[in-house]
Structures are given as structure tokens and as C-alpha cells.
Amino acid sequence: MHVYDLxxxxxxxxxxxxxxxxxAVFSGIVSVWYSRxxxxxxxxxxxxxxxxxxxxxxxxxxxxxxxxxxxxTVMSILGWIMWTKRNNRQExxxxxxxxxQKQWLEQLLFFAAFYxxxxxxxxxxxxxxSDGIIPWADAFASATAFTGMWLMTxxxxxxxxxxxxxxxxxxxxxxxxxxxxxxxxxFVLLVMAVFGLIEWRRRVRTADRE
Numbered sequence: 150m151h152v153y154d155l156x157x158x159x160x161x162x163x164x165x166x167x168x169x170x171x172x173a174v175f176s177g178i179v180s181v182w183y184s185r186x187x188x189x190x191x192x193x194x195x196x197x198x199x200x201x202x203x204x205x206x207x208x209x210x211x212x213x214x215x216x217x218x219x220x221x222t223v224m225s226i227l228g229w230i231m232w233t234k235r236n237n238r239q240e241x242x243x244x245x246x247x248x249x250q251k252q253w254l255e256q257l258l259f260f261a262a263f264y265x266x267x268x269x270x271x272x273x274x275x276x277x278x279s280d281g282i283i284p285w286a287d288a289f290a291s292a293t294a295f296t297g298m299w300l301m302t303x304x305x306x307x308x309x310x311x312x313x314x315x316x317x318x319x320x321x322x323x324x325x326x327x328x329x330x331x332x333x334x335x336f337v338l339l340v341m342a343v344f345g346l347i348e349w350r351r352r353v354r355t356a357d358r359e
Contacts, residue, residue, distance in 0.1 A: 166330045173201035174334040181338055185345040192229035209326045217294045228302035245304045245352050256296055264292035290318040309346035
């Protein structure tokens, strides 16, 4: 596809973008901004985004992404609870930290388990329900997102690496499904994820010096 064709597709799809997709994009960007700031509002704003994207993903035959957003919804509630937990002195229990070598191995196994489970499930659905599914790409975007969200609830720096991978995979995935605003949204999230990684690494260094 030539650049002109891509531009034409982009303009055509933008004109057909629904109001609720705009709302989902806006709330998602706000949520990531709050996560970079380590602000618990990441979760209530994120819930608006995830609920809408469950609907959008099902409509676009992105069943892996729909599953991811359902998972996001559940994990957002769990993360909201974990980020607000305090000890007897009313101090927050959870702080930003790096993963240990053992935790890195757990992350990779977690990713691999979900990737293969989602890949084979989507391969089945592609044959029986929807030929619009792209199993390998959808499974990769989904499994990295599962891993990133899991680590975000634990305030692990490495969550941002998984978010970066999710965003890179999702940009073309949504574009070919004609959700171009969402594709642009994931590009914005990619940039924000890079800055989020830098910010959380800085916060760990600052905490170590105190």
C-alpha cells in the first residue's frame, strides 16, 4: 500500500470514528498520564477506557484485544485497591521497584503462557467464527498487555517495557482493522510509555538516594 493510499484510508476512517472511540482514546491517554505520575487516578480513568474498548474490540473481531480489556477492567479494580493500601502509620505500602532476576523469569513465563493460549484460541476462532482475526499479532499484543498490566499493579518499572511492546504491536493491528484513531492513540501511548519508563526509573533513583 502506497503512502497516498494510507492517507486516504486514514482520512476515510477518521470520518467514521464514533464518539465513544474518541472518549475511550481521551480517557486512555489521561490514564497513562496518571500512571506516569504514580497517581491512583490511573485506575478510574482507565476503567472508562477499558469498558469502551471491550465493545470496540468485539465489533472489530479483535477478540484477543477484547479479552485484554476485560482483563484490564478486573486488574484496574485490583490495582486500585493495591495502590491505596496503607500500613498502620497510614503510609502507602506499594512503591516503585525493579524486578529481580526471578521475577523477570516469572514475567517471561507469564507472557509465554498467555501468548500460546491466546494464539491457539484465536486460531480456532478464526476458522469457526471470524476470518478477520490475526492470531499471531493479536496474541502478541494481548500477552504483552496482560504482562504489563500485571506488573503495573505491583508498581514494577519493567511494566513499561511490556507496554512499549504492546503499543508497537497495536499500532498496525488497529490500523488494518480501520480503527485509525485508535491506531494513532497507541502511537501516543508508545511515546508516553517511553517517558513513563524514564520517569519511573528516575523515581527509583531518587528513592535510593533518600
